[in-house]
Amino acid sequence: MSKTVVNVKTDVQAVLNELKSKQIRNVFFVACGGSSAIMYPAKYVLDREAQHITSDLYSSNEFIHRNPQQLGKDSLVILCSMSGTTPETTEAAKFAKSKGAYAVALTNEPTSPLAHSADIFIKYEWGNDIDAFETNLGVLYQLVFGLLYVAEKNDKFAKLVTSLENLQSVYEKALEYEASNARKFAESHKSEPVIYTMASGSNYGAAYSFSICILMEMQWIHSHAIHAGEYFHGPFEIIDENVPFIILAGLDETRPLEERALSFSKRYGKKLTVLDAKAYDFEGIDKDVQGYIAPLVLNRVLRQYAEELAEARNHPLSKRRYMWKVEY
Template sequence: MLGFNEPEFLSQMASAVALRPRIEELVDRLVDEGFDNLLLVGAGGTYAQMWPYEHLARRSSALNVRAVIAAELVASGDATLGGRSVAIFTSVTGTTDDSIRAIEYCRSRGAYTVGFTGYPESPIARNVDIALISEPKTWPFDVQLLLFMGRLLSRRGEFDGYEKLADELADIPRILVDVAERAEPAASAFAEAHKDTGYHFLIGGGNLWGFTYLYSMCILEEMQWLRTTRVHSAEFFHGSLELLEPDTSVIIFQGEDETRPLTDRAESFARRVSKDVTVFDTRDYPLIGISPEFRGLLAPLVLDTVMGRVSKHLERVRDHSLDLRRYYRVMDY
């Protein structure tokens, strides 16, 4: 597979899975001590990656759980933030300035802070109350967040089958390698067909809305300097559909949760207008070893793996490195 370091990928994913005992110990302690609300704090991609777990909590739990933008939290404040709050942060490098400032702000308000990163000596790891460390460059954080949220909801009596889910996640590194291998032909074909496409229209919903936002902004815009529109499938018919034309590249992310019909509806309309509609659907991947009732929860992780292959092939056909930046962490701002 193009640009895919399988041993490194397996090791990184295994390091995320290996955090299960520490995550469960942490969750159990927090539940036993008691807390009133949970903030999932991020910046850019790490903010978007919190949304599936806010979504899970919102539809399953009475606990106040919200995803928040780190910089906005510091600028605007939060009346619910205090000594009975828990705030979770994720950062690949552990050096994201907005998140570092948000950790300081949360701690100044008495909140208990948790950090997931791959670097134990990074500013984020050093400044949170507890840091849970995976191998360097481990991405995404879905395994850790799903274990945390699943255990939390299970302890609250709001999620059945957590132990079964967590046991099945032990095999997720191998499962995701299989996903990557199966995605390779479609990823290569999409990139070849769109090497000169300068604008993409992305649609997703449910627990894939965060990934839709992330792939649009953090990959296509930041890493490939392409213009995009991103819209939630439930909001597609309230304005954004007017941008579709026969040659518009429409990328649809389809998962397996209860919002699937909303994305089906958007796809059906998009195909009436555009002749260039591509659907990336988690149903296309067997995920052997994962029970049917858990497949929907894994959609963000599966799509991240699939689109990781697309990204590498776009890098190839467009001769545009995914590491190239003009402004991000290049200029002061």
């Protein structure tokens, strides 16, 4: 029996203990919207690290209706919903169990339908004053690197957990570094009708989340998260001096894609906002996992940008016209 020697969140450790007796062949990352977006870097980790375990990522209802042939008793299905009340994700947990898969729910609400529907749940914390280690992104990485350790003896687990323990101070320094940039962005973009985001690799999820949850959902601003590699095969024809782009540059192996997209955009665009993880202080984050950790930092900084934008536009992030208000 493998024995984990690192200090993970108790809930995560309980799941890892269960996984020790299972033969996981594939992982399905299943959630909706912002909770799905947090899973993109986890899929990137499995793609790069897993020797045998395969993975897929689907929006909850797509997962159910697509009904993947290989979903079964050797599957780990990781689901996430903050409130635990997202109906599609709760249904997906039940569906996964009906196929014999092991369903692990990440939620802030231990008494929620999702927590009840899964085989086991991990409680995460939520809010600007919560330590990075306890957030959805923090616990998901503990789970995924823990799985890699338990199933395949991957040696990055301990480094990752230690790095997550030091992540909060990286967040705080990055937020301080970006504070005036975020205010300037908000002021200069408060009247823009369209704002694109762009990234690649492990950072794409942060761009996607900002586009669909912050800009479209919470600010009613047109948006699209462009993949930095796809940019040159269509989307780049849209850029000119009047079209704003937020470009993420992370620290993972796909950074050359983001740098190339940025370089082109600088030549033909004028309204560029660049969040570059190279400018942040990653003290306490192990070199071997900095590429994986960067999207978490970029994601946290983007939240600051969102808050400033909402303030400058006098359009609170909590404002909705349909969500939770009408039937859908």
